[in-house]
């Protein structure tokens with residue numbers, strides 16, 4: 001009796017255990033299934049891009065308006081991880097772009113690629129999709145040695161310009177040029193074993209650095225920099241036949257301001273004309289070469305700034321030929337330089353006897369009187385018209401300080417910044433026989 005009575009509860013206990021186990025398994029499976037079902041299946045999948053740096057992880061959440069599945073690499077590097085995290089925060093704050101309630105939740109998915117290059121660089125690119133449409137692409141290259149993000153200063157200055165031009169050519173005129181400008185601090189890039197990708201507005205411009213070791217100024221991957229010649233290029237995007245102005249700078253070149261002016265002009269995709277003094281060229285040959293390289297016009301302001309109206313034709317010719325000689329020594333090129341007579345002074349009969357293109361101005365910013373950046377800018381903005389030639393000086397800090405204001409103001413009015421030569425040619429002036437010009441019609 002006791003033996004039989006003992007068996008029944010044991011069977012019951014087994015059955016109870018079985019039911020509990022079945023329930024647990026059932027609920028768990030149901031829970032997992034539910035969890036997966038909460039997110040559309042495609043959001044859980046990633047593309048086949050390389051994901052070799054970091055461990056693949058996912059950040060998931062659901063709101064009233066969207067599902068978020070953000071795939072990302074978890075790396076060994078704190079700075080890199082926090083950049084990734086902050087990008088994901090931004091994504092979740094920015095998307096869905098349309099916050100109006102729709103029947104279905106938007107699907108916000110992030111995919112990525114990641115690679116380690118030569119134990120020194122970790123590249124991560126994050127791509128955000130909203131309902132399968134790419135809405136954002138950002139990249140960083142983390143330099144493990146420097147413990148900082150790589151910037152484009154790994155490229156030589158000239159190479160940056162060459163690549164910059166390539167980028168502009170590739171992306172075309174749909175973009176505002178100042179927004180697709182590669183500068184030494186630009187860091188939206190991705191590096192693998194042979195290419196660097198630059199990202200502008202979600203578009204990728206790829207550059208093969210293995211084929212161009214002479215563009216590098218530091219080793220990248222296993223590529224060592226070399227010293228080969230880089231062809232000169234300037235960022236001339238051409239100009240349309242609408243409003244244009246020629247800014248001119250006298251009395252240089254200058255050790256500091258020449259380059260600063262050129263750097264600023266690059267931001268506005270413009271060129272200027274430098275009326276330089278022959279006796280200053282020898283000490284600033286590099287500046288003269290850079291002016292030519294960067295598409296600016298180098299012109300003559302005499303050798304040592306005499307008043308032409310008091311000189312003989314022979315003396316004027318001597319002033320001009322000595323300056324052209326210095327220009328030739330600096331650049332290796334012979335050119336019939338345009339000339340701005342010192343003080344703007346030259347006699348009609350002198351002009352007739354010389355087949356030289358003389359350039360004065362119609363807009364005098366009076367920078368040489370006021371030395372006040374605000375006044376200089378106001379004058380330039382007030383007096384400049386289509387075809388104007390604007391007088392500035394290269395040697396005053398205040399003139400340089402006024403330049404951004406001038407460029408910004410005139411850009412907003414639709415002006416393009418061209419050289420004097422471009423201005424005269426674009427406006428159909430015949431400059432073959434020389435003459436004196438104050439502006440172009």
Ligand code: ZN
Nearest residue numbers: 250251342343
């Ligand atoms: Zn002068």
